[in-house]
Every structure is written in C-alpha cells, then in structure tokens.
Amino acid sequence: MQYKTSSKQFLKYGSVYEQPMDISEPDMLGREWNAVAKTTITQLLRFNCEVYIEMQSGMAVILVGETPETSRLEAFAVHRYVRINPEICFTLIAVTPGISYKLIVASKYTVTTELLDTPYIYNHVLPRVRVQEILGYYYNIRTAGYSFHGERHNYFELTYVDRGCLQTEIDGVEYELKEKDLIIYGPGQFHTQSIRDGESSSYATIIFDMNTEQLQAGNVRYEKLLNRVFHYDKKIYTLIKNFVQESNSDAPYMNSLVLCLLSETIIRLLQSEFVSKPEEKPVTGIRQHYQDELFERIVTHINNNICEPLTIAEICQKFSLSRSSLQILFKDMLDQTPKRYISDLKLERGCQMIRENKYTISEIALMLGFNSIHYFSRAFTQKYRISPSEYAKQMLDS
Numbered sequence: 001m002q003y004k005t006s007s008k009q010f011l012k013y014g015s016v017y018e019q020p021m022d023i024s025e026p027d028m029l030g031r032e033w034n035a036v037a038k039t040t041i042t043q044l045l046r047f048n049c050e051v052y053i054e055m056q057s058g059m060a061v062i063l064v065g066e067t068p069e070t071s072r073l074e075a076f077a078v079h080r081y082v083r084i085n086p087e088i089c090f091t092l093i094a095v096t097p098g099i100s101y102k103l104i105v106a107s108k109y110t111v112t113t114e115l116l117d118t119p120y121i122y123n124h125v126l127p128r129v130r131v132q133e134i135l136g137y138y139y140n141i142r143t144a145g146y147s148f149h150g151e152r153h154n155y156f157e158l159t160y161v162d163r164g165c166l167q168t169e170i171d172g173v174e175y176e177l178k179e180k181d182l183i184i185y186g187p188g189q190f191h192t193q194s195i196r197d198g199e200s201s202s203y204a205t206i207i208f209d210m211n212t213e214q215l216q217a218g219n220v221r222y223e224k225l226l227n228r229v230f231h232y233d234k235k236i237y238t239l240i241k242n243f244v245q246e247s248n249s250d251a252p253y254m255n256s257l258v259l260c261l262l263s264e265t266i267i268r269l270l271q272s273e274f275v276s277k278p279e280e281k282p283v284t285g286i287r288q289h290y291q292d293e294l295f296e297r298i299v300t301h302i303n304n305n306i307c308e309p310l311t312i313a314e315i316c317q318k319f320s321l322s323r324s325s326l327q328i329l330f331k332d333m334l335d336q337t338p339k340r341y342i343s344d345l346k347l348e349r350g351c352q353m354i355r356e357n358k359y360t361i362s363e364i365a366l367m368l369g370f371n372s373i374h375y376f377s378r379a380f381t382q383k384y385r386i387s388p389s390e391y392a393k394q395m396l397d398s
Helices: 212-217 234-247 254-271 285-304 312-318 323-334 338-356 361-367 373-384 388-397
Strands: 014-016 028-036 040-047 051-057 060-065 074-077 081-084 089-094 098-106 111-121 131-142 147-151 156-164 166-170 173-177 182-185 191-194 201-210
Touching: 028 089, 040 060, 060 081, 089 098, 131 234, 131 254, 156 166, 166 182, 173 182, 201 234, 201 254, 234 254, 285 312, 285 323, 285 338, 312 323, 312 338, 323 338, 338 361, 338 373, 338 388, 361 373, 361 388, 373 388
Parallel strands: none
Antiparallel strands: 014 081, 028 098, 040 089, 040 111, 051 081, 051 098, 060 074, 060 089, 131 201, 147 191, 156 182, 156 201, 166 173, 166 191
8 A cells, every 4th residue: 555745654754734835935946847757767856955845737656765775765645745854865756647846945955866776666556457358257057977078269268166176178288176276278278178977066157358468568477377277265266256246236337347356366366376375275155254243343342442451362252262263363354463453553543642642652652551651662663663752743843
C-alpha cells in the first residue's frame, strides 16, 4: 500500500499544509515547473532551505531520501501542498502523463543536484496481465470410463478439479489432477482428458483468450502457466468458487466480474513461484464459515479491549482455543501472529492519542498496557521510524 505525504511516515522528510503560500514577500521565490511521466530516475535535488511544493495539475509521487542512496529512497503520493525539510533529497515523478506544480523557496537558497548511486525505477501501476475474453465456461460431471480423445485450439483452457481425480495428457505427457488441482492448456497444445475405472470427477472448464504479446512485452512469460499441475491454494480455491457462483448469476456486470476473477486467478498462479507458503489443506465451506465468524469475534474483542492488559492466554481461555489454534487462525487470516496484531493495534491507538494531545507519552504507555515508557518508545520507533516524542513535536509544529 502506498503512503501519502500526509501520513506519519512522511514526517521525517517534511509535512503538508492546507493553504497556498504567500510569495509576495521579498524573501520568497516561486517558479512553475512541468514534468512528464517517466520510469527511470537518476538524480535528485537538495536545497539548503525549506521547499514548498504546490500541485497545479496532474498527480505525482515524491521520491525522497536523507541521502542519494537508491536503496534508502521512499516514494509518497503527493498531497496538494507539501513542505520539504532542508537538506532532503527529492524529486517529483509524474503518475499522470504530465504534471505542473509551483516550487517555492527562500530567495537566498542554494541547490545541488545529487546523482543516485544506481538508477531508481518507478513502477507505474499498469495492467500486465489481462484476459481479453472468456469464450466458454462449463461445469462437468464425469463418471468412470469417460474419455475425451483430445483437441487443439488457439486459446487458453483452465481445468479445475472440484471432486475426484482426472487424467490428462498434453502433447504426449501424462498428468494426474487430484481434488482441488488445476492445470492450464496453452494455445496450440493438444490435450486429452479421461477418468479411470472405478472413479468419477467433477471439474470446471474455462476457455479464454489472453494477449500474449502484451505479456511478453511486460516481461511476463505465460509459459510459466503451462505443463504443470497447480495444487490446492486457499486464494485460488476461493477465486474459482466465486467464479462458478457469479457465472450463474443474472446480476448486472456479471461478465465484467467473472473476467476480473479469472484475471486475478492467472495473476495468483504467476505469483505462486515467487511466494513461498506452507502446504495447505482444503477447508469445507462450513469450516471456513466457522473460522471467519470466530476470527471476527476475536478481533472485535481485541479492538474493544485494546487499552486493557490483553494476554494470549486470556484470549485462548475466553474463546476456548489452544495457543497453537489461535496462532494458526491468525496465520491463515492475516499472515501474522496474534501478539504482533495486538502490538500493532496498540501502537496505532498510541498515534491517535498523541495526535489528540490529551495525555503525556508516559500516560499513553501506561493506558495501553506497555510494561514501561521505554518499551513503548522502542516499539513505536521500530514501527514508525520516529520516536513518540519526536512525533508529538512534529504534530504540534505542523
């Protein structure tokens, strides 16, 4: 998720303000700047004074750092009016095709151009994977001895086994798809399907067209989808289940929705080789509903009692869970531990209380149940890269 210049993460570089600067005073200078969208940044500006940036048109992100080290730079979505601290390295990157903005500095400014040690590449949020059209989708129920002798066509074809086991052959290579497995046939691949004696299978088939030239140009190799069996994944399971449900709906925009669901499925499959995850087991609809409901009740309890001395043992006792079951539940739902969730929530509440300026830092640490102000300060600084006292001072100054 991208941070904005109005977020607390930006405070070490500057702040935002709400009204345009008055540059009629003789010690202030203002200049109109224009920029076009680009992806490669090789240099930044560093002023010896405060810099005020006022967006006039378009949308931009600001690339900032305390030094011109590419690995330490951060990008923030630009609020309309932004103040940059002295000696901070920065530049604006146009997100829209072009931007215009006013840059205001002290009349006796000095500015240096800082060359980056390596170019910074800004990745614009553009579609790299796009399903152009769904040509057909079917739910098949096949009994023992079924045999499809094969075909070859110029489109992609996804087969997802809902129940049972399916045998398939692709260009002479045999594969076996068990329950919750998935395979994709590519354009031009000859493929067969069959069911062994004594078995049966239910599976979904989706035939679709995808712009492979666009995938190649965006450094996406669709071949990574082919000639392999994808095993159970909770996210893929949910996407396919939703696809089947929505494809039977008469709701407005159903076609657009199933296109989006299929596109996300393809993206998740392409990501699978980069995202390591433990082996998962399929969950039934009833079990999943129970987990969702239980998790919601636990999170509500934590949120309502965040200023109380919450412990993992107390939560386990209240909801009749073992410690390991609670850990697994939070890992499945949020990919983090319950202890980390509680700590992050306390720190977020601490930020809110600091902004309200009703209590001292020591009082806030005590109210949130931290063992000491030093522990609160250390945890706050690790999360936000600014101490609670510095954050409070910057909030008062802004």
